[in-house]
Amino acid sequence: MKKTGYRRLLFSYAPIFFFLVTVLLIVFFISIYEMTRKEAERANGVFAEHVMQTLNYSLKSVDQLMIKEILTNETFAKFFAPGHSTDSYLSYEVSEKMKDLMNTVPYVHSAYLYRRDDNMVLSGNIYTKADLYGDREFLTTYAYAADSKTYQWSDPRPFSEFSSDRAVTVVSLVKKVPLLSGSQGLIVVNVSTDTLVGIFEELAQSDLSQLVLTDSRGLPIVKRGAAGGQAAPALVPEEQRGAALVSEVSGWKIYASMKGRGAFGIFSALSYSWLGLGLIGIIVCLFWLVQASRKQYKPVEAIVNRVGRLAQRRTAEWSSKVDEFGYIEQSIDRLVAHAEALEKQASEGSFYRRKVLFQEIMEGQRMLEAREWETEAASIGWSAGQGGYAAVIVEVDKYAQFQEAYSEKDQYLLKFVLVNVLQEMAKKEGMPHWQDWLSSQQLNILFQLHPGMEGRLSEVMEQVRGWVAANLSFTITAAVGGMVSDLNEVVVSRDDAERTLRYKSTLGANRVITPPVWNDKERHGIYEQLQSIHELAMQYRLGDEQWISTFHRIGDALRQGMYERAEMVNLISFLQFQITREMEELSAEYRGLWEQQLSGIGTLLSSFETVEELTSRLYDILADASSQIALLREQRSVNGVIQQAKAYIELHYANPDLSLVQLGDLYRLTPTYLSRMFKEEVGEKLVDYVAKVRMEAAKHLLLTTNDPIQDIALHVGYVHAFSFIRIFKKLVGCTPGDYRKERAK
Structure with a gap:
């Protein structure tokens, strides 16, 4: 039997094979090129990030130095304090101290102090009224603005102490004195942009990377006279804009691009052209393959038609064939007959x-x-x-x-x-x-x-x-x-x-x-445990160790009651939701510790089989998170003050004068700062916590004594009974009288 069909088919597909391999090789080399280009761009971005970190460090060092001096320098504190406006020696000391600071940080061009008490400005060179100072426009913007951005570096600006001096381009940092209110005055520090640009240019030297430094508006920052000193700086050209990196300190931007970016553009265009040619080549191959297959399929089609006619014959009717088509015909007949037998056997199995x-x-x-x-x-x-x-x-x-x-x-x-x-x-x-x-x-x-x-x-x-x-x-x-x-x-x-x-x-x-x-056991409703879950979530947020006994009480209820597995899953999911909602009241650090445990609870709910396994593993998860939260609270210096404040409230809640201002004076903290720290540590406002402690005491008195509502209000720190009744109804859900009646029943 001659295999002429095999050789014919082989020679027909060989050119298609070689053409397709060539196309694939071209696409491969283009892919390697694109990969190399992207890696170069990534390295360029890392280089730009290093330069930006260096600039940020220089500016942050100035910022930190100013904060240190404001908080620790007694000479500055005396200068800004009221009653020292006529102390010439003190002004001389402050002036010399500022010169020392400028010598300590060489890239600080100048600095001056503004005192609100008498509207005076003091620098290393002059002591004058703010209205006569050369930088009065910039100073006025920050001294009288209702919401000045005193913690952000300014964009490059001209600066001169005297009207006759030549203006120097600087960036300025303004600090309030004191830091939070600025009620006493301001400290202004100027850094020459020429110095920063010098640092930038020294770091940005590269044969491959091109870095452009701009301010927050996109205007390039260059040395004085570098652009000719004539026209105002223009935006960075589009062809020089690569990946933009923005400083979180100054708001400046660094545009990073490759040198010879035009060449890269040409190669990129060529890459897309080659991809297009590769796609066209594949389409040609497919067309060629279809045409060749159609040509070679004609004899196979004849075989398929004959198989369709012969598949119904019995084996005895087969005739001996000597050519390849006869051999294929007999093989297919046997295959069809065998498949029919297997199908019949399977259907009757x-x-x-x-x-x-x-x-x-x-x-x-x-x-x-x-x-x-x-x-x-x-x-x-x-x-x-x-x-x-x-x-x-x-x-x-x-x-x-x-x-x-x-x-x-x-x-x-x-x-x-x-x-x-x-x-x-x-x-x-x-x-x-x-x-x-x-x-x-x-x-x-x-x-x-x-x-x-x-x-x-x-x-x-x-x-x-x-x-x-x-x-x-x-x-x-x-x-x-x-x-x-x-x-x-x-x-x-x-x-x-x-x-x-x-x-x-x-x-x-x-x-x-x-x-x-x-x-066998008493069946309990699933909603009977919801109040205990709410109580546990609040205790857990407050760091109250009572959450452990509440948890064991819920676990005992699960073991004693007849709960289906789905009901237990719903109950623990509700517990997870309640704790998550309570944790939302705490700071991000505490929430992060809790959120790390959520995946473990999800895995537990999908894999537990018994209530003992559920309660044991869930307790381990909650205890682990609780210990981490407690450790974090111990590490935070403000936690001790907050715990003292909580203990003071629980002892003196009956004092009608108990207030945020009183506690702030007691612990030498501003009321605003104390309130914010209390919220972050405890998860609720200080005034709400005081009200909650008073209401718990009031509920106890309502159930254990027959005192009138007016007397109970006085016992828990409320002079006016109507205020006590309003807050009690808001927190408990009913009036004190109704609460006493319902509990008496």
Whole structure:
């Protein structure tokens, strides 16, 4: 038999192969070029970031020095304090101190102090009224502005102390004295842009990278006279703009681009051209392939037509063929006949039919006639119409760990052992059964129970469970459904078993559960624990160790009540939500520690099997987060003051004069600062905390005494009873009188 068709097909596709390989090589080299270019741009960005960090460090050092001097320098403090306006020696000391500071930081061009008390300006060279000072326009902008940005470096600007001096381009930093209010005056520090540009140019020297420094408006910053000293600086040209890096200190920008960017543009254009040519080449290849295939397909098409006609013949009718088409024809005929035989065998396979039928019966998807069931029952060795039926669901405990511990082959082997043990024990008791794995974790079993065998089913399943626990490395939990008299009611028994299995988390794994399980324990409503959860979340936020006892109380309620697994998941999800909402009241550092635990809680809710496992692992997660939060609070210096303030409030809440101002004076903090720190540490406003402590004391007095509302209001720090009643109703939800009546009942 000559293989002329093979050689013809080979020579037809060879040119397509070589052409396609060439196209792929071109695309490969272009991809390498693009990868190299992007890597160069990334390195350029890292270089620009280094330069920006150096400039930021120079400016930050000035900023930090000024803050240090404002906070620690007693000479500056005396100068700004009222009553020293006539002290000439003090002015001389301040002037000399400023010169020392300028010598300490060489890139500081000049600095001066402005005192609000007498509207005077003092620098190293002059002591004069602000209205006569050469930099009065800039000073006026910051001295009288209602909301001055005193912590931000200015854009480059002209500066001169005397009208006769030549203006120098500087950037200025303005600091309030004191830092928060600026009620006493300002300190202005000027840094020459020529110095900063000199630093920038020294750092930016590169054969590959081109860096351009601009201010926040996009105007380039250059040395005096570098641009000719004539025209005003213009925006950076578009071709010099690369990746822009913005300073968080000064707002300046560094544009980073590659030198010879035009060449890169040309190569990029060429790259896209080559990509276009490559795409055209692929289209040509596809067209060529289609045409060649169509030409070569004509003899194959003839074979397909002949196979369609000959597939229905019997083997005896085949004729001997000597050419290649005859050989292909006979081979395809045999293949078609074999495929038809396999398809017929598969369609009539009893195993597949039984599996589908079992699933339909257990799920109630098919109703069987009595005669039809007699036929099916005979095929599995049952006697239709005798006794009743009961469904059992056997679930492998901790299935995720089971999957991790064993390979897929070993899992099938262990499941096979389980089924064989079940078959042997059921056979000893004379219990016909039919089983199949309707899911990877659950084995569904249908038992046929003859009269008087109803009580033996649970004993058989207990024997199976005990054997698995003693001889295999995993355990099972079996849920037994109620007995039904008709096969078409088996779905009721299976639903009964499935519902019973939902209480596995409460009752425990590795056991046989029979309905109705809720008669064994009192069933509680899920919403009875919501108040305890809310209480736990508040205690957890406040760092109150009472959250542990509240948690154990919730855990005891879960163990004592009959909760389905889904109900427990909902309950713990609500606990997670409440704690997350409470943590929103704290600062970002505390929220970050809590958010790290959320993934662990999510994993726990998807994998736990028993309430003991749930409460134990959840407690570990909450305790770990609580200890980290407590450690963070101890490390924060302000935490000690806040804890003292809380203790003071709990002891003196009955004082009507207790207020934010009083506490600020007591701990030598401004009321605004104390309020903000209290909010960050405790998670609620200080005034709200005081009101809450007073309301807790009021509730205790309402329940333990018969004092009038007016007297109770005075006892908890309210002079006016109507204020006490209004706040009590806002926080508790009812008036004090109604609260006393409801609790008395």
